[in-house]
Amino acid sequence: MEIYPSDLTDEEWTILEPLIPAGKPGGRPREVDMRAVLNAIFYILRAGCTWRMLPREYPPRSRGFLHTPPKRVHRFGGVCKNPHITQTLPDDPFERKAATVGIPLPHTEVKIVNPATGDIVPCGERGELCCQGYLVMAGYYKMEDATAEAIDAEGWLHTGDLATMDRSGYVNIVGRLKDMVIRGGENLFPREIEEFLMRHPQVADVQVVGVPDAFFGEELLAVVIPKAGEPLIEQELRDYCKGQISHQKVPRYFQFVESYPLTASGKVQKFVLREQAIKTLGLEEVAKIKTA
Numbered sequence: 001m002e003i004y005p006s007d008l009t010d011e012e013w014t015i016l017e018p019l020i021p022a023g024k025p026g027g028r029p030r031e032v033d034m035r036a037v038l039n040a041i042f043y044i045l046r047a048g049c050t051w052r053m054l055p056r057e058y059p060p061r062s063r064g065f066l067h068t069p070p071k072r073v074h075r076f077g078g079v080c081k082n083p084h085i086t087q088t089l090p091d092d093p094f095e096r097k098a099a100t101v102g103i104p105l106p107h108t109e110v111k112i113v114n115p116a117t118g119d120i121v122p123c124g125e126r127g128e129l130c131c132q133g134y135l136v137m138a139g140y141y142k143m144e145d146a147t148a149e150a151i152d153a154e155g156w157l158h159t160g161d162l163a164t165m166d167r168s169g170y171v172n173i174v175g176r177l178k179d180m181v182i183r184g185g186e187n188l189f190p191r192e193i194e195e196f197l198m199r200h201p202q203v204a205d206v207q208v209v210g211v212p213d214a215f216f217g218e219e220l221l222a223v224v225i226p227k228a229g230e231p232l233i234e235q236e237l238r239d240y241c242k243g244q245i246s247h248q249k250v251p252r253y254f255q256f257v258e259s260y261p262l263t264a265s266g267k268v269q270k271f272v273l274r275e276q277a278i279k280t281l282g283l284e285e286v287a288k289i290k291t292a
Contacts, residue, residue: 181210219252
């Protein structure tokens with residue numbers, strides 16, 4: 001993903017320039033790394049439609065980007081199964097734009113369900129985001145099993161995204177169903193832990209995954225990229241977590257890396273991080289244990 005500074009207004013560039021390491025190019029348009037821009041402004045995960053929302057405490061300078069004319073909106077949707085499902089409104093307050101992906105589009109039905117039972121969950125509770133309407137695909141081409149897995153008999157598309165919805169209908173994406181970690185029968189959500197650890201002043205990025213454990217079934221692993229030139233050790237992060245998040249949400253393992261394995265589109269390959277960790281931590285035999 002790339003943008004050209006020449007496509008930005010002067011007001012937008014004034015906001016963006018201090019957040020981009022390369023600075024404003026002189027003389028001719030030059031490509032700018034969109035990852036640096038988006039990480040600095042929106043904390044967006046690097047691909048598709050999975051978002052890590054801009055924290056409310058983020059510097060006021062970056063807030064201005066959401067309010068420069070034309071006022072920015074967030075849209076959320078799939079890549080192949082449907083276009084965007086929800087959208088914030090141009091006049092929504094910053095908190096709505098920063099912490100949600102908006103309300104369902106017209107003529108679109110959205111519900112948040114318990115993945116195990118299919119029942120609609122109360123407002124504010126986590127569940128799988130499902131949608132129905134004109135925007136949902138007819139199905140995967142000549143892939144009946146895959147279609148049946150994604151779209152149920154009533155025509156609801158199961159996105160695989162974990163979300164919440166408030167009483168005003170605004171949706172917040174909290175993670176991916178397949179990324180959820182089940183530790184000792186308790187559901188843990190990596191994104192919640194990632195967002196907490198991202199607030200540590202020496203953390204540049206963090207990915208949380210589940211790794212096999214003989215007793216609990218799964219344990220949490222945090223793979224951390226420290227900020228350049230700022231040494232960081234495991235105990236500092238453990239001390240940071242102490243008393244601020246529940247003990248079961250504190251990762252059992254921490255690893256420090258310089259980069260993550262990425263797909264061609266720039267999405268972090270969490271399954272690769274998990275496979276690498278199993279080897280590094282010597283969990284090969286534990287990984288062979290079958291669980292219910």
